[in-house]
Amino acid sequence: MICLFVLCAYFIPLPYYVSKPGMAKELEPIIEVDNGTDARGSFMLTTVQMGKANIFTYALAKVVDYWSIYKDDEIRREDETDDEYEMRQLHMMEGSKEDAIISAFREAGKPYKTFYNGIYVYGLVNGMPAADVLKVGDRITKVNEKQLKSSHEFTDDIAKHKQGDFVKLEIIRDKEVLHKSVKLKKIPESGKLGIGIILIDDIEVKTTPHVSINSDQIGGPSAGLMFSLEIYNQLVKEDITKGYEIAGTGTINEKGEVGAIGGIDQKIVAASESGAEIFFAPNENGSKDSNYVIAKKTAEDIKTKMKIVPVDTMEDALNYLKKLKEK
Template identity: 55%
Template structure:
């Protein structure tokens, strides 16, 4: 009888555990991913190979269940985020994935442009307008614009990049009305939007959207980059270094395993990203020698400072290098003694 009781209890416990495993909570959990060699993903026609490696670092993310939430609570390098900090309330998982993959595509094309220009090779980056990537609830653009809309004009003037759009909006006043022309489902539409207060900049005008420039790139020599299901813009710096290394005769890796992170813009400026502490752990687990971290021009609590703290905490031998621009990374590698 007692054995039967224990067996039934065990079966019930297993059933409860299985059920709880499939019930998701309104949170995401992130944890260190890995460091991935970029050379198999990047192929420049006639490109050169390096003795070392440029590597991108990743953060793994998934919806929390009872078990992953509890484990993350007691794990120093696992973070818990409410869903609304990762994606907007009315954004589906598919829309979020679309946004992340589009950001990677943009980052990849920008990285190619920066690397080709530095190497003195032919490259042309053409803009086809700017995509709407988020629409904040309660802001003026709500019910006017939607994720995936491609904005082409503001007040009749062409907006070929997100920077131009933001500059034009920034020249106006809260309460002004703008006319926005956009493409949706291959059809051109126009809407009027009254400017509100920018959600992150007090006193500045805004409509409550985030944008990403839609680029098309042409190069000589040709290049292919397989980003598969890698999402987000944070691999921009490392892609640009791998592309550049294949374009030039010298091997700038000099035999080292070099990882890093940071979005990159068309001017070669390296920008802040999220999850850098977890990426430090991922790089250390992969035996990386050098890690490039966005320095943000020495700003307080920069990615570089956060990376240094994580590196000290895990007692890694990996060297952390502050980077403001693509040229900073190249200059550091030029001064490096071969391994």
């Protein structure tokens, strides 16, 4: 009977997720710029471990510092499957990598070209027409036989129609080109016409020199800033690490602007335990409850010697590193 209880407690998931500090992972083995320069120090991304809660992990999260509990709907969209959630996370990582490359090459004054591949569907709205026709992971390349050059063209075309009209879509699914017709319907929350997809632009970047990033199964966009710094460091002659172990977190867009992420306290713990000496944290333009503020408090709580540095842009991080004394 006791064994049965233990098995049930371990294998039966609860309607919660538990997250805890992950690791800090060196980026130089992950990112390769053709003919890139080496560094004496290193840039590191930081991660959070997250999984479905069972009775044991839920109980631990109640008592262990820097373990957190989240309800299902705080992590996944309503009726989103495990595969859809994973695909959404991985595609956000892909978008993060492209933006990081653009930011790094722009800061380094190196050439790059961008190519628009269409609209990537990474979410479907229940009760809307697209849920019966499209799948998460579809890439929309044409609407009403017109090649798309941005997601704005897609929404502009839909705005020209009325409820009940159909739009013809060309999509790519698992490398196969398909043609689908989807009915337009008013979105309950906004009253605007739509088909019921959550989308992002799918942009590909071509560079000289070539950049490859092997992020394996790391998902989400939070490594963007650190990707951009590692790429930049391999592009330029000087070593901007100056011999330090540098961790950090934050999304990045193609303009080099750094955005907030979740689990900043857990990432501070992970970076400190991995021996990081400097940590870049999103400043959120000085917000009183910014990632930086939380990171600073966590660093004080765990009594780490790691320096917490606020950044709003990639340029902020570069300026800090340029002023840093060689180790």
